[in-house]
Amino acid sequence: MQFPDSLAHLIQFDYPLAPHLWLGIGGPARYYAEPTSRGELIDLVRWAAQQSIPVRVLGGGSNLIARESGVDGLVISMGAGPLCELSTEGSRLTAGGGAKLSHVVTHAVGAGLAGLEHLLGIPGTVGGALVSNAGAGGRDIGSVTEQIEILSRDGVVRSISGDEAQFSHRRSDLCGDVILSATFRLEKSDLESLTKRMQKLWITRNSSQLSGVSRIAMPFVDPDGATAQRLIADIGLAGTREGGASISADRPNLLVASETATSNDCLRLIERVREQVLLQTGIDLQSNLQIW
Numbered sequence: 001m002q003f004p005d006s007l008a009h010l011i012q013f014d015y016p017l018a019p020h021l022w023l024g025i026g027g028p029a030r031y032y033a034e035p036t037s038r039g040e041l042i043d044l045v046r047w048a049a050q051q052s053i054p055v056r057v058l059g060g061g062s063n064l065i066a067r068e069s070g071v072d073g074l075v076i077s078m079g080a081g082p083l084c085e086l087s088t089e090g091s092r093l094t095a096g097g098g099a100k101l102s103h104v105v106t107h108a109v110g111a112g113l114a115g116l117e118h119l120l121g122i123p124g125t126v127g128g129a130l131v132s133n134a135g136a137g138g139r140d141i142g143s144v145t146e147q148i149e150i151l152s153r154d155g156v157v158r159s160i161s162g163d164e165a166q167f168s169h170r171r172s173d174l175c176g177d178v179i180l181s182a183t184f185r186l187e188k189s190d191l192e193s194l195t196k197r198m199q200k201l202w203i204t205r206n207s208s209q210l211s212g213v214s215r216i217a218m219p220f221v222d223p224d225g226a227t228a229q230r231l232i233a234d235i236g237l238a239g240t241r242e243g244g245a246s247i248s249a250d251r252p253n254l255l256v257a258s259e260t261a262t263s264n265d266c267l268r269l270i271e272r273v274r275e276q277v278l279l280q281t282g283i284d285l286q287s288n289l290q291i292w
């Protein structure tokens with residue numbers, strides 16, 4: 001494979017993805033790059049398109065399972081500073097696709113802008129959150145998204161409206177393009193009461209977190225009128241195992257990968273739980289995770 005001189009220094013080969021994923025497992029990426037500017041990111045995507053190399057974008061890695069066989073393509077990390085910038089203008093906040101959700105929320109609250117605080121404590125980045133229309137407490141990121149700047153797989157930058165992204169419950173039409181940035185339409189609010197509200201949300205969120213457990217993922221989307229956690233607990237599958245993967249006994253909507261877990265263990269366990277829930281309740285749980 002020939003790399004242009006301007007990009008060769010960015011590309012790493014057979015790069016281990018596991019340390020970048022919340023589950024901590026999975027195979028390597030054939031090619032991996034962490035562009036340090038928007039220009040480099042665009043050049044990489046254009047080059048990959050010319051070479052017919054599939055591109056995948058890595059955000060915080062909190063909603064991903066990579067198979068043991070790895071990714072036969074180019075994985076691009078959005079972690080560099082210039083891809084994570086935040087700015088506000090009036091009641092609008094614009095965030096780079098790689099910006100951490102936690103930074104976006106605290107920045108908005110610090111600027112006295114309400115509308116994103118319910119995302120506090122959700123791991124990941126703006127790009128990942130938009131793809132899955134992340135949310136909590138009945139409010140999702142799509143509801144305040146005004147505009148999204150995307151880079152198509154053939155390297156063209158364009159803006160689409162929040163409506164065009166077709167947000168629905170934990171879904172969007174955004175899978176496939178690179179999310180460069182998003183602009184959120186927020187509401188001016190009193191700083192003191194907004195900060196108190198954020199603190200309360202943080203306490204509630206923390207009280208429902210699993211303490212001392214890492215290597216976790218949230219495998220299922222809550223269906224209408226129920227929670228995956230309750231459905232799984234009710235049919236007695238909390239704590240169930242497959243190889244090194246288990247469903248948390250305390251928070252059955254979380255998948256936990258032990259040191260010995262493989263991605264295959266996780267995928268088999270998710271499928272078994274889904275089948276059992278369908279069989280016993282008639283509800284077909286939808287996957288929350290992207291599988292690479």
Ligand SMILES: Cc1cc2nc3c(=O)[nH]c(=O)nc-3n(C[C@H](O)[C@H](O)[C@H](O)COP(=O)(O)OP(=O)(O)OC[C@H]3O[C@@H](n4cnc5c(N)ncnc54)[C@H](O)[C@@H]3O)c2cc1C
Nearest residue numbers: 057059060061062063097124125127128129134135179290
């Ligand atoms: C403990 C825990 C708690 C969670 N709680 C919640 C919750 O309360 N509510 C909720 O909705 N979700 C929750 N999640 C799921 C997850 O945190 C969200 O879906 C999160 O927004 C994913 O963001 P990420 O950056 O980690 O995405 P990643 O896992 O890195 O990627 C997920 C998908 O998004 C794509 N993607 C990422 N960045 C970009 C980009 N810039 N451009 C294009 N595509 C991109 C990836 O290619 C991949 O397809 C939870 C997960 C965990 C592990």
